Structures are given as C-alpha cells and as structure tokens.
Amino acid sequence: MTIQSISPVTGQVMESVETMSHAQADVALARADEIGPAWAKKTIDQRTALLARLGDGLRAGKETFAALITREMGKCIGEARAEIEKCAWLCDYYADTAAGFLADETIPTGAQRSYIHYQPLGCVLGIMPWNFPFWQVIRFASPAVTAGNTALLKHAPNVPNCARALEKLFLDAGYPVGVFQNLPVDVDAVSKLIEDDRVHAVTLTGSERAGSAVARQAGAALKKTVLELGGSDPFIVLDDADLDAAVKAAVNARFQANGQSCIAGKRFILDQRVAERFTERFKAAVESLELGDPMDPATRLGPMARKDLRDELHAQVEDALDKGARKVTGCEPVDGPGWFYRPSILADIRPGMRAWEEELFGPVASLITVANDDEALEVANASPYGLGGSLWTRDLQRGERLARQLESGGAYINTITKSDPRTPFGGIKRSGYGRELSYLGLREFVNIKTIWLA
Structure with a gap:
C-alpha cells in the first residue's frame, strides 16, 4: 500500500x-x-x-x-x-x-x-x-x-x-x-x-x-x-465593538490556513445594531483576498488540502442555501486545476442547516444576527463544539462577563482565538x-x- x-x-x-x-x-x-x-x-x-x-x-x-x-x-x-x-x-x-x-x-x-x-x-x-x-x-x-x-x-x-x-x-x-x-x-x-x-x-x-x-x-x-x-468557534461582535479592528481580525480568524483551522472563527455572531455595517466591511475585505499559488508571497488564500474536503464543504454550503441562507459572496469552487474554493460568506444561518450544526472546515464564514448580549451567548453556546471563542467590545468588563460564560476551552476578548505555549489549550463537549x-x-x-x- x-x-x-x-x-x-x-x-x-x-x-x-x-x-x-x-x-x-x-x-x-x-x-x-x-x-x-x-x-x-x-x-x-x-x-x-x-x-x-x-x-x-x-x-x-x-x-x-x-x-x-x-x-x-x-x-x-x-x-x-x-x-x-x-x-x-x-x-x-x-x-x-x-x-x-x-x-x-x-x-x-x-x-x-x-x-x-x-x-x-x-x-x-x-x-x-x-x-x-x-x-x-x-x-x-x-x-x-x-x-x-x-x-x-x-x-x-x-x-x-x-x-x-x-x-x-x-x-x-x-x-x-x-x-x-x-x-x-x-x-x-x-x-x-x-x-x-x-x-x-x-x-x-x-x-x-x-x-x-x-x-x-x-x-x-x-x-x-x-x-x-473539531471546533465551530463563535466570533461575537457586540454593538460597541471597534468594527475596523473586528473586521481585520475576522478575515484572519476565518481564512488562516485557507479556512482549515480548528480554532478559526467560524460563526460570526453579530449584534443587530452593527450587523449591516460589519457585513459590508467584512464582504469588501473578503473579496479583496488574493486567491492563487500559495508559494507566491502575494497570495492571501491558497487551495484546500484535498478534493474530498472541498466537495464536503460545498455540500454544506448548498444545504444552507437550499434551506434559506443568503449568499453574501463566493460560495462556489473555482473551476480549473487544484482544489480552490472562493472565499465565502453565508448570512441568515439558523438551526436545521448543516452550517449551523456542523463545523465548516474551509474558507466559508457564517453570519448570525442577534438582538442582544444574552442571545449572542445563547447562540454561541448552542454548538455541540467548545474549543475557543472571541468577543469584540470596548467594554472589557462586559466582555469578561460574557467570556466567563462561554462554553469553551478558551475565550479571547478583542483578539482571535490562539494557541500560545504559555497558556493551556484544548476543548470541551465534542x-x-x-x-x-x-x-x-x-x-x-x-x-x-x-x-x-x-
């Protein structure tokens, strides 16, 4: 063999x-x-x-x-x-x-x-x-x-x-x-x-x-x-967040390793008061990503690692679209050689969709709009996974209060989930x-x- x-x-x-x-x-x-x-x-x-x-x-x-x-x-x-x-x-x-x-x-x-x-x-x-x-x-x-x-x-x-x-x-x-x-x-x-x-x-x-x-x-x-x-980490953007910093971090959080990271931000949970502004800026940033040869230093997004992984990701995306999710950008494989998938954003994700229940292990971000902090926490903890999570707010006390209630192995305020040699890393639940x-x-x-x- x-x-x-x-x-x-x-x-x-x-x-x-x-x-x-x-x-x-x-x-x-x-x-x-x-x-x-x-x-x-x-x-x-x-x-x-x-x-x-x-x-x-x-x-x-x-x-x-x-x-x-x-x-x-x-x-x-x-x-x-x-x-x-x-x-x-x-x-x-x-x-x-x-x-x-x-x-x-x-x-x-x-x-x-x-x-x-x-x-x-x-x-x-x-x-x-x-x-x-x-x-x-x-x-x-x-x-x-x-x-x-x-x-x-x-x-x-x-x-x-x-x-x-x-x-x-x-x-x-x-x-x-x-x-x-x-x-x-x-x-x-x-x-x-x-x-x-x-x-x-x-x-x-x-x-x-x-x-x-x-x-x-x-x-x-x-x-x-x-x-x-696996992980389906929440990336919670509260109404008082620094949106420029949050968007910049969101691109890195979701598309590092071509979207194939356990600790990538995957579910972007947005307070309804900033959801539209965040989405507009996030879309513009995602569409500016250079897709191409990963050996070229100018490339920001390379291919997925295997064809079967790309096929599975696209099946999850199609399931969400068929069940009422909204395509913001991308959501399709790239024609031609290799296993490239366009950097993508799905909005209006809800229970019953594979994108809600499962980990999306590829360059696809899921957007979920919530009314307030309590709903943001409820949605974040609704996942069967519990690896990491991040919150974005100018009020550190508010962020810390929510972070302590996240069902995850780590919670990060105003920065992306990360593995650092000095701090323990791991998850709970699945x-x-x-x-x-x-x-x-x-x-x-x-x-x-x-x-x-x-």
Missing part, C-alpha cells in the same frame, strides 16, 4: 510513499520500548538541551520546512514560515521552563516529608492532522519527550514528507534513535498500536469521528488519551478533552505520583 503526496494546487501526484508494514511498525515500537528506560533516566537538563537544539534546527531549516508545508497541504508560504517560527518558540519555552514544571512539589502534611513526583508514562502515540503539519507534531512531541517519554508519530497520509522531515529533525538535533519515530502506517495498524501494551498513552488532533474511535479503543485498553477535535501547552500540557503524559515519608 502507498501513501500519496498530492499537490493541492494542481491535483497531481508529487510522490508515492510505501506504508510501513505491521512487522516494520512492530520493530519501531520495540525500538521505542528498548530506548524508553534509558531516555527516562536522562536528567531534565540533558533533555531540555536537546530541545533547545531542536528549536535551533527548526529555525535553520525554516525556508525548507515552510516550502514543504506549502507544497503538501497548500498553506500560504508566509503562514507556513510563521508555523515553523512558532514551533521553535515552543521548543524555547519548554527548554526554559520544563525543569521547573517537572520539579518535585512539596505538599505540607503530617508526614516527615511528602511531595509530588512527575514520572514519564512511557511511549506516547500521536495521531496528527495535516492542517498544521509541523506545529501539531511539535506541540505534542516536544513536551512528551522532554518529560521523559518516547513518541510515535502517525501523521496524516497527505503530508508524508513533512512527517519524514520531522523525524530527521529530531535525529539531527541529537535525540537517540527510537525517542521520536515516524510511522507511515494504515488505519488498521493504528488500532493494533493502541492495543499494544508497549504504548502507554495516545493523543489525537483531528475529527470528531476519529477522536471517538481512538477514545473507544484506548478506553478498552485503559490508556490515557488527550483529544483535540471538541475533546485534556490540555496541551503550558505546564498543564507538559504534565498530561506523566504519572503524578505521591511520595510520602513517615
């Missing part, structure tokens, strides 16, 4: 990669199992030194890695460069802070001494998506291996060269063979890996369907899991569970052990 790297710009196959057989995957797992105890015994200073070198390697190879991202999944080259820079920042952050985050923590009790000790679990299997093919991997792997675990990567099949580059990156940084390995395996092999006693935990970033399947399999095997799944980033993410795949001396 082969994995194909297909250009989203042309639709042509660039390379075919042989999948790893079950026997080869078993050898890789045995390698991780063998190196695991020795790696766990390394001092935290030894592990963070390698992490710092990993960050250096990312910066040194930024142009090469960014071009690889753009070729395989279509992200605009400027955004791809920013992704690599963010990966390096994450390495720097944990290189500087991991020793403190994982240090023994004294707990006052009646004992002579009692404390919490953070101990690695073992081998962590990461099942990662294509939309941020370096960031998602570095986000799971760097804290996992820095905590003393080994890591296996099952990457998305449409970014095989990114996966291979990541494995080489770890080796070039000086990590021992077996600490981080790329496993280009099929879906059946993933189930076998989860069931194997040598795998101790699983983390997945991907679809709700994939997350449910992994959680079911890992639960049956009593394995710890962290899931970061957006998953567990946290990545910050000290909480570093401690997800460790045994939080009580030591009690009497």
Whole structure:
C-alpha cells in the first residue's frame, strides 16, 4: 500500500510513499520500548538541551520546512514560515521552563516529608492532522519527550514528507534513535498500536469521528488519551465593538490556513445594531483576498488540502442555501486545476442547516444576527463544539462577563482565538478533552505520583 503526496494546487501526484508494514511498525515500537528506560533516566537538563537544539534546527531549516508545508497541504508560504517560527518558540519555552514544571512539589502534611513526583508514562502515540503539519507534531512531541517519554508519530497520509522531515529533525538535533519515530502506517495498524501494551498513552488532533474511535479503543485498553477535535468557534461582535479592528481580525480568524483551522472563527455572531455595517466591511475585505499559488508571497488564500474536503464543504454550503441562507459572496469552487474554493460568506444561518450544526472546515464564514448580549451567548453556546471563542467590545468588563460564560476551552476578548505555549489549550463537549501547552500540557503524559515519608 502507498501513501500519496498530492499537490493541492494542481491535483497531481508529487510522490508515492510505501506504508510501513505491521512487522516494520512492530520493530519501531520495540525500538521505542528498548530506548524508553534509558531516555527516562536522562536528567531534565540533558533533555531540555536537546530541545533547545531542536528549536535551533527548526529555525535553520525554516525556508525548507515552510516550502514543504506549502507544497503538501497548500498553506500560504508566509503562514507556513510563521508555523515553523512558532514551533521553535515552543521548543524555547519548554527548554526554559520544563525543569521547573517537572520539579518535585512539596505538599505540607503530617508526614516527615511528602511531595509530588512527575514520572514519564512511557511511549506516547500521536495521531496528527495535516492542517498544521509541523506545529501539531511539535506541540505534542516536544513536551512528551522532554518529560521523559518516547513518541510515535502517525501523521496524516497527505503530508508524508513533512512527517519524514520531522523525524530527521529530531535525529539531527541529537535525540537517540527510537525517542521520536515516524510511522507511515494504515488505519488498521493504528488500532493494533493502541492495543499494544508497549504504548502507554495516545493523543489525537483531528475529527470528531476519529477522536471517538481512538477514545473507544484506548478506553478498552485503559490508556490515557488527550483529544483535540473539531471546533465551530463563535466570533461575537457586540454593538460597541471597534468594527475596523473586528473586521481585520475576522478575515484572519476565518481564512488562516485557507479556512482549515480548528480554532478559526467560524460563526460570526453579530449584534443587530452593527450587523449591516460589519457585513459590508467584512464582504469588501473578503473579496479583496488574493486567491492563487500559495508559494507566491502575494497570495492571501491558497487551495484546500484535498478534493474530498472541498466537495464536503460545498455540500454544506448548498444545504444552507437550499434551506434559506443568503449568499453574501463566493460560495462556489473555482473551476480549473487544484482544489480552490472562493472565499465565502453565508448570512441568515439558523438551526436545521448543516452550517449551523456542523463545523465548516474551509474558507466559508457564517453570519448570525442577534438582538442582544444574552442571545449572542445563547447562540454561541448552542454548538455541540467548545474549543475557543472571541468577543469584540470596548467594554472589557462586559466582555469578561460574557467570556466567563462561554462554553469553551478558551475565550479571547478583542483578539482571535490562539494557541500560545504559555497558556493551556484544548476543548470541551465534542471538541475533546485534556490540555496541551503550558505546564498543564507538559504534565498530561506523566504519572503524578505521591511520595510520602513517615
């Protein structure tokens, strides 16, 4: 069986990669199992030194890695460069802070001494998506291996060269063979890996369907899991918002990664007193986006990553239009080679439409008009997802009051939803569970052990 790297710009196959057989995957797992105890015994200073070198390697190879991202999944080259820079920042952050985050923590009790000790679990299997093919991997792997675990990567099949580059990156940084390995395996092999006693935990970033399947399999095997799944983030514009700032941010929030981001603003919930003005400005900004070759720095919007994703997005758009939604702009695929979709805005979205119930994973924004703050909050929380959300208001107290009531893993006032190494990231409801980033993410795949001396 082969994995194909297909250009989203042309639709042509660039390379075919042989999948790893079950026997080869078993050898890789045995390698991780063998190196695991020795790696766990390394001092935290030894592990963070390698992490710092990993960050250096990312910066040194930024142009090469960014071009690889753009070729395989279509992200605009400027955004791809920013992704690599963010990966390096994450390495720097944990290189500087991991020793403190994982240090023994004294707990006052009646004992002579009692404390919490953070101990690695073992081998962590990461099942990662294509939309941020370096960031998602570095986000799971760097804290996992820095905590003393080994890591296996099952990457998305449409970014095989990114996966291979990541494995080489770890080796070039000086990590021992077996600490981080790329496993280009099929879906059946993933189930076998989860069931194997040598795998101790699983983390997945991907679809709700994939997350449910992994959680079911890992639960049956009593394995710890962290899931970061889909999102349908609200972008709430209140009547006192700075509309110029909100519109500028809305374009970035919705169309970053060509609209293919879990934390993208997807449902634009507009107070009726500013809805018309926001829509006019937003439409003008969206229609000015340059659609074209993502390797061209002037391009603001590239293709979608795969044809099936574009077809599914258009089916969701047609469903909304058939049920009474209003086309503001776009709402159609681009004729010709590649998987381009026009930057689009749908208005008058309501319950019963797929655009209301489901995540739109592509360059389409949904507009919903509400009467007041209470209705804005009600609509925002009506989604089955709960990843992030943003609110726009000049009154920070008002914004904070609403933010605290949003059913989401994060709420951002006057800025877009973001993942920052310093703050925990994750969702609730169908957006998953567990946290990545910050000290909480570093401690997800460790045994939080009580030591009690009497």
